[in-house]
Amino acid sequence: MKVIKFGGSSLASAEQLKKVLDIVKSDPERRFVVVSAPGKRNPEDTKVTDALIKYYRSYTADNDVTDNQNLIINRYKAIIEELGLSASILDRIAASITDLATLPIEGNDFLYDTFLAAGEDNNAKLIAAYFHKNGLPARYIHPGQAGIIVSSEPGNARILPSSYDKLEELRDSDEVLVIPGFFGVTVDGQICTFSRGGSDISGSIVAAGVKADLYENFTDVDGIFAAHPGVVHKPHSIKELTYREMRELAYAGFSVLHDEALIPAYRGQIPLVIKNTNNPSHPGTSIVLEHRKQAIPVVGIAGDDNFVSINISKYLMNREVGFGRKVLQVLEELNIRWEHIPTGIDDMSIILRDRELTPIKEQEILTQLTRNLGVDEIEIERDLSIIMVVGENMKNQIGVTTTATKALSDRNINLEMISQGSSEVSIMFVIKTNQEKAAVRALYKAFFDTDKAQ
Structure with a gap:
């Protein structure tokens, strides 16, 4: 049984979602899909999360938010129309986006988190509908319903240990469950996000909770390189890392994987692999508890x-x-x-x-x-x-x-x-x-x- 997470660049357009569908359908063991918000389609594009930040700032400054709302809704609309999905999905997403501007501002410590989480949450609804339309028995599930209960720390949520018992119950589902990343729900029902880039954390939490055999983290590169490709020309990719090695590299600037995302999978002893949505046949980089063969001194x-x-x-x-x-x-x-x-x-x-x-x-x-x-x-x-x-x-x-x-x-x-x-x-x-x-x-x-x- 595998938990699979897709980053924003993997979900930025209808073309990318077609690749995602093929990846999930190619392996029946991929039963849990954790998704980010749509990322950039090109270097000049705007991430949906960044658009939500602008929307939040306009709303809290009491400015007109119509343009902000339309920009975000139109990102989802373009994907929905190209994939031939039902207009009801767009209506559902549009209502969710516009309803953000009805939330109380004063005394609402979780308002910013609620705005940001809308990117992942609505993308999960869209993706579940797309999977279902194309023959996968898929279902969207909200993190609160899944059991991802977190501490009341806006922007820096921590998973509560009791969450893992609830998550384990998901193992019995016959459907492919599509779960939005990046946020959980507090005991009081408030939306609370992990630190930025936290969809990696969500994927790791789900993998540990359902006791997955493997956590696959799909991004836009063929695994992890031995040095930053922006500094060293064509560095070689690393086939295998231990969790301790990955933690050290992530700390010092390797941005492929959020360093906090290692903790739940490490403690749950879940092997992890970094793979490329655009080149899924590439083996990627495996992150394991201990090297399975003799390792070179410096990785x-x-x-x-x-x-x-x-x-x-x-x-x-x-x-x-x-x-x-x-x-x-x-x-x-x-x-x-x-x-x-x-x-x-x-x-x-x-x-x-x-x-x-x-x-x-x-x-x-x-x-x-x-x-x-x-x-x-x-x-x-x-x-x-x-x-x-x-x-x-x-x-x-x-x-x-x-x-x-x-x-x-x-x-x-x-x-x-x-x-x-x-x-x-x-x-x-x-x-x-x-x-x-x-x-x-x-x-x-x-x-x-x-x-x-x-």
């Missing part, structure tokens, strides 16, 4: 920017009991999340996402660390990138760090920091952002011995 290289570092120095820091806790408490009180903490005996660096450090918070940190903790020096370093060299088999291979640092040195790339966790799944290098692409190319060439990095 991928990723880079991500927009990091800052708070560099702290204090003489005899290592002898001061509780110093690290006090520093982190300052960040906690300011609601700041940290990413990495490389340390020395008298030095401590705290690496953050740039978005965490507003000017007001930055000034408060400087004040508290100098006045209350008596640090000798403190510096905020900006324009940093993180490069991750990832591979679970690195721990069994001598010289990986030497190969990496030599490759960077040969390209005159200065290392700000190096860090490696005890699991040895990855090596992290912190460098200046203006050297990020050169660093990824140098590391790719060093580990994969190819001219493609030139």
